[in-house]
Amino acid sequence: MKILFVTSEADPFIKTGGLGDVSYALPKYLRGMGMDIRVVMPKYKGINGSLKEEIHCIRSFIVPVGWRNQNCSIFECDVDGVKYYLIDNEYYFFRDDIYGHYDDGERFAFYDRAVLMMLKEINWKPDIIHCNDWQTGMIPVLYKVQYKTDPFYQRIKILYSIHNMAFQGNYDPNILEELFGLGDELYTDGSLELYGAVSFMKGGISYADEVATVSRSYAWEIQTPQFGEKMDGLLASRSAHLHGIVNGIDYSIYNPKTDPMIYKNYDMDTLEDKYENKIKLQQELGLKVDRDIPMLGIVSRLTKQKGMDLITSISDTLLQKDVQLVVLGTGEYQFEGFFKGLQDRYRDRMSANISFDNTLAHRIYAASDIFLMPSLFEPCGLGQLIALRYGSLPIVRETGGLKDTVKPYNKFTGKGNGFSFTSCNPEDLSYVIGMALNYYKDKGIWKDIIRQAMDSNNSWENAANSYKELYEGMLK
DSSP states (O other): OEEEEEOSOBTTTBOSSHHHHHHHHHHHHHHHTTOEEEEEEEOOTTSOHHHHTTOEEEEEEEEEETTEEEEEEEEEEEETTEEEEEEEOHHHHOSSOSSOOTTHHHHHHHHHHHHHHHHHHHTOOOSEEEEESGGGTHHHHHIIIIITTSTTTTTOEEEEEESOTTOOOEEOTTHHHHHHOOOTHHHHTSSSEETTEEEHHHHHHHHSSEEEESOHHHHHHTTSTTTSTTOHHHHHHTGGGEEEOOOOBOTTTSOTTTOTTSSSOOOTTOTHHHHHHHHHHHHHHTOOOOTTSOEEEEESOBSGGGTHHHHHHHHHHHHTSSOEEEEEOOBOHHHHHHHHHHHHHOTTTEEEEOSOOHHHHHHHHHHOSEEEEOOSOOSSOSHHHHHHHHTOEEEEESSHHHHHHOOBOBTTTTBOSBEEEOSSSHHHHHHHHHHHHHHHTOHHHHHHHHHHHHTOOOBHHHHHHHHHHHHHHHTO
């Protein structure tokens, strides 16, 4: 089976979020299952410097972008046995930031057509093109409208994955002719029109053979007005072709038994060593050193979507208890400032680290007893998966992938790997934190929940098997 995985970012080249992690890990695991899977992405200015010497140009050609003719070069590189293609045009991609430009619509219109043209240039025909997020949403449209009748392109199937409904790629309807050389019939028939705009994401959903998203619960949620971002009706109409597959984490990277970034390695049989990580982190951050004080960790973007409003509402009350709170992340100015001020008021109980530090992130997962992730919505979420792996018990709101992966502890059955609440209000968050802190006092119960958390199977192997089954079903 031959798969082309199309993305706008991929680790280790460049990433801004979860899509970059997925674009590295999923192809690697599928390659391990024997698939011929290849990844294509833009060649940005800021790609990892250590890889620049590894890539080499294999082909150059001209890509029409409406009335424009733009140069395109294809670079190639192998990473962990997976072949990566990087599409280069310096006018579009040699910029400091990979997203957020006034001409993003034009940049990814070029990219989407270049991906399809590349296949004929390198003489490699995949069985399935797997597109991801709005930046690739016009590939299914172009394929069905312009390329499908070409003998080279016939019988290719297309899967379109939604990672976050909030980012849709909506532009002025003039782009159909201006950037794609298409008439307005795809706008007037409603297949691309979204409240007066042309939507790349709607194109992907409308024209792909199958649609996937990153958790079972999110696949259901986006069919409702609350989470569907004005496309709930379309998604509901495609429900028979909509699949929810929970992302995983790379167990070779996130493994407390072998992780070189944490202070002391441990596993389910050596949980006492987890406390050594807490003591060392307390020393590093200037907190009171006491292994018995419950430490709550946050590794997150500091935004309203991540539930920071809920956390800030209860923080003063929380820190008047015998607890410690460690925060790592950047985001909205008001939250960054709030946590800095909180640190000033509670110096031995609060550590605000307004930055991104991968080593510190690993150390917080290893040291903390509880991991806070009360997101308003969360298509999948990676933080709670990492926390489970490291035995930091997650407290989450029951939404999207958080609901699918964190099973609230039930004192009657003794089953559960974390704690959760439903309503989006600070009182419920405060209540469930208090409940977790009461369980923390009983070391026998707490260690049992930790073992269940660490025994949760959220590796990419599970997700890769689900995608393999989906691919196989598409080719029947």
